[in-house]
Amino acid sequence: MQQFETRIGIFDSGIGGFSILREIMGKVPSVEIDYISDDAFAPYGEKSDSDITRRSQLITKMLLDRGCSLIVVACNSATAAAIAALRQEHREIPFVGVEPYINVLNHNNQFPGIRKAAVITTELTGNSQKFKVLKQRIDPTGSILHVSMPRLASIIENILERGLDLELMNDLRKELEPLRCLELSHLILGCTHYPLIAGLIEEELNLATVSPGPYVANRVMDILSVSGEEHCTSFSYLSTNSMNWEKKGTDYLNSLLKYSRPGIKPSLD
Numbered sequence: 001m002q003q004f005e006t007r008i009g010i011f012d013s014g015i016g017g018f019s020i021l022r023e024i025m026g027k028v029p030s031v032e033i034d035y036i037s038d039d040a041f042a043p044y045g046e047k048s049d050s051d052i053t054r055r056s057q058l059i060t061k062m063l064l065d066r067g068c069s070l071i072v073v074a075c076n077s078a079t080a081a082a083i084a085a086l087r088q089e090h091r092e093i094p095f096v097g098v099e100p101y102i103n104v105l106n107h108n109n110q111f112p113g114i115r116k117a118a119v120i121t122t123e124l125t126g127n128s129q130k131f132k133v134l135k136q137r138i139d140p141t142g143s144i145l146h147v148s149m150p151r152l153a154s155i156i157e158n159i160l161e162r163g164l165d166l167e168l169m170n171d172l173r174k175e176l177e178p179l180r181c182l183e184l185s186h187l188i189l190g191c192t193h194y195p196l197i198a199g200l201i202e203e204e205l206n207l208a209t210v211s212p213g214p215y216v217a218n219r220v221m222d223i224l225s226v227s228g229e230e231h232c233t234s235f236s237y238l239s240t241n242s243m244n245w246e247k248k249g250t251d252y253l254n255s256l257l258k259y260s261r262p263g264i265k266p267s268l269d
């Protein structure tokens with residue numbers, strides 16, 4: 001059994017943070033990972049900043065009690081609402097947050113064919129000061145559109161829990177409807193749930209998506225001085241619904257992430 005000295009904690013309102021977890025597991029060697037899914041309080045995107053901060057403080061404490069020495073806030077909404085308070089409260093602990101990768105504008109050579117882009121977020125992230133400041137700083141002329149998606153994170157939780165059926169596909173199509181007429185070439189995913197179905201979104205809207213996972217994993221690599229070839233192939237998982245820690249492996253993760261790649265949409269009609 002793998003035993004590494006460095007332990008990192010990751011949390012989200014649900015399984016959205018798995019899109020970040022996957023990148024970290026693939027890139028950062030020699031770490032143990034604890035993941036908390038705050039299902040008892042999900043979705044975060046429609047709660048108040050103070051409620052999200054309170055939950056984030058509670059979950060951070062649980063992860064620190066297990067010996068985590070770096071915390072990844074694998075949730076755009078919690079990063080917007082709570083990361084400043086977490087950093088203030090635990091000055092000795094590095095916190096890595098997630099923000100939408102609006103920086104496509106400055107790195108357009110990495111995004112071939114980029115013509116027109118939009119960023120989609122939860123309502124909480126979209127209304128947050130942190131997001132507005134980021135957007136204004138990187139995109140002062142407003143060339144990237146912004147659309148809030150009130151139900152998308154919950155629809156994704158349902159798709160991954162019960163499988164993609166016709167009813168959920170209709171829910172998804174309805175939620176994506178405002179994006180259809182925009183003729184986008186690229187869609188920046190500003191909620192960690194969205195990359196879980198990036199393949200479906202790309203097929204539905206005929207565009208390319210941009211996810212922040214790889215950039216977050218790079219940041220974790222920069223902070224931790226870990227080296228080695230060995231990557232973790234399992235992680236410890238707790239849902240705040242059951243409050244039980246369980247071990248999960250890469251097989252579980254890969255099967256759950258099947259809609260993150262294009263080409264696997266089942267025939268529903």
Ligand code: DGL
Binds near residue numbers: 014077
């Ligand atoms: N995955 C989260 C995010 O990145 C929150 C989704 C939700 O619970 O509303 O914003």
